[in-house]
Amino acid sequence: MKYQKETQRNFIDNVVAQMLAAARTAPKARGLDRLCLAVASFDEVQMLAQEMIKIAQNNGPAFFERDAQNILQADEVIFIGTSYESQGLQLCGYCGFENCEKKNENPDVPCVFNTGDLGIAIGSAVSIAMDNRVDNRILYSAGYVAVKMKLLPEEVKLAYAIPLSVSSKNPFFDRKF
Numbered sequence: 001m002k003y004q005k006e007t008q009r010n011f012i013d014n015v016v017a018q019m020l021a022a023a024r025t026a027p028k029a030r031g032l033d034r035l036c037l038a039v040a041s042f043d044e045v046q047m048l049a050q051e052m053i054k055i056a057q058n059n060g061p062a063f064f065e066r067d068a069q070n071i072l073q074a075d076e077v078i079f080i081g082t083s084y085e086s087q088g089l090q091l092c093g094y095c096g097f098e099n100c101e102k103k104n105e106n107p108d109v110p111c112v113f114n115t116g117d118l119g120i121a122i123g124s125a126v127s128i129a130m131d132n133r134v135d136n137r138i139l140y141s142a143g144y145v146a147v148k149m150k151l152l153p154e155e156v157k158l159a160y161a162i163p164l165s166v167s168s169k170n171p172f173f174d175r176k177f
Contacts, residue, residue: 008166012075012134015164019128023080023121029113030087035121036156040077044151048077052145066175067141073171074163079143080122081152081159082114110158122160135165137172 020037028034040048049068056065071077084107086100094112097103103111122138129136142161146152152159165171 008075011132012164012166015129015132015134016076016078018132019078019125019162022124022128026117026121026124028117032087033117034083034085034111034114035117036079036081036083036152036159037121038079038081038152040079040146040151040161045071045074045077048142048145048149048151051149052141055145061141064141064145067139070137070139070172070175071142071161071163073167074165076164077142078125078162078164079146079152079159080118080125080162081143081147081156082118083155084108084110084114084157085155086111087113108157115158118158118160122162126162129162129164135167135170135172136162138162 016039020039023035023037024033049072052064052068052071056062056068086095086103089100092099095103095109097106097109100111103109126136126138139161142163143159146161147156147159163172
């Protein structure tokens with residue numbers, strides 16, 4: 001007889017592949033794909049959690065430590081990030097600048113289309129997790145620290161983490177602080 005725990009690894013890997021495909025195929029402004037999709041290794045999750053705890057203990061937000069505990073409980077952690085590169089539009093101004101040429105003079109300002117695409121991709125990915133009854137949570141904290149630690153490519157300036165869990169109790173729901 002084969003039990004659920006024996007099939008869980010294949011199941012979660014399949015859901016992760018579907019989530020990444022959903023994020024990749026989500027609509028993108030002007031058809032330009034500025035997304036980075038990644039799955040953290042066990043060692044990367046350990047390093048990330050330790051850095052998040054350190055930040056919390058050094059006068060950073062206390063919830064970084066709570067979120068570190070969440071990613072340590074996860075079966076997998078997915079990252080979806082984007083660059084700040086502009087879309088090359090002549091008329092927009094949504095970023096606060098007259099056009100993309102002016103925005104490009106300020107490379108640390110995000111392009112709103114890229115951040116919009118990021119949100120759509122994250123929504124597409126977590127809908128796959130939900131459809132497969134995989135517990136998940138979208139974490140700014142772990143994405144922020146992954147960018148700061150340079151776990152993602154240099155052009156990625158903004159990322160979110162999505163920890164996933166298949167267990168009898170959702171570790172991302174009744175969080176303590």
